[in-house]
Amino acid sequence: MIPLSALPSVNAALNATSALLLIAGYGFIRAKRLPLHVACMLSACATSLAFLVSYLIYHAQVGATPFPGQGWIRVAYFTILISHTVLAAVILPLVGRTLWLAIQRRFDAHERLARVTLPLWLYVSVTGVLVYLMLYHAPLAHACPMCKEALLDPAGAQTVTRAAKGYAMSIAALVGMPFVLVGGVAMLIVRASRRRDANLR
Numbered sequence: 001m002i003p004l005s006a007l008p009s010v011n012a013a014l015n016a017t018s019a020l021l022l023i024a025g026y027g028f029i030r031a032k033r034l035p036l037h038v039a040c041m042l043s044a045c046a047t048s049l050a051f052l053v054s055y056l057i058y059h060a061q062v063g064a065t066p067f068p069g070q071g072w073i074r075v076a077y078f079t080i081l082i083s084h085t086v087l088a089a090v091i092l093p094l095v096g097r098t099l100w101l102a103i104q105r106r107f108d109a110h111e112r113l114a115r116v117t118l119p120l121w122l123y124v125s126v127t128g129v130l131v132y133l134m135l136y137h138a139p140l141a142h143a144c145p146m147c148k149e150a151l152l153d154p155a156g157a158q159t160v161t162r163a164a165k166g167y168a169m170s171i172a173a174l175v176g177m178p179f180v181l182v183g184g185v186a187m188l189i190v191r192a193s194r195r196r197d198a199n200l201r
């Protein structure tokens, strides 16, 4: 039996696994490896579903965990958390419909919808890991000089003003990072599979 206190780490691992499976599944369909695409996408559905169940169990028992940081890092945290939560609800019907279209072999419609579903799903999975790191691994944030300053400064209002002056870029970078990371890895997979296809021809 997994202890309740371990569930946040389990949830973050499930989110990270979903993200990796989605990237691999996308790479496989670009490389025209249908069985591998299907296997990855169905596994991503399973890990995301497992995350949802585990998340609901944890929060039903423990409730909300307060975020300790102050100043701009708090703004960044809630920006990520709110966008993550809203999109997590939005992707549920999208994933179901994308899957349904594939099962019905309506692949044109599947592809059109999947191009919306996939980036949103990736955003939710990657920001799930970010929220976990920010909430449960604040010492990691202390390694970053700017985060450290914001976490330690008790005068929250002062740091928010400074955020408006100079740290807005950091918030944008934090929110944009999942896209850059995931997009970068996806591009590498697609390029590698294209190069291999060109070599096979």
Ligand code: HEM
Residues within 6 Å of the ligand: 026, 029, 030, 034, 037, 038, 041, 042, 045, 095, 098, 099, 102, 103, 107, 108, 110, 111, 114, 115, 117, 118
């Ligand atoms: C919800 C899970 C799924 C997601 C997010 C997903 C995602 C995608 C994406 C993004 C594409 C377009 C790739 C491109 O831009 O070239 C695609 C194409 C495709 N997918 Fe999926 N997929 C999922 C499940 C499935 C399943 C279960 C099947 C098989 C039954 C399937 C079969 C296909 C096929 C055949 C194509 C190519 C369509 C064509 O070239 O006309 N997918 N999928």
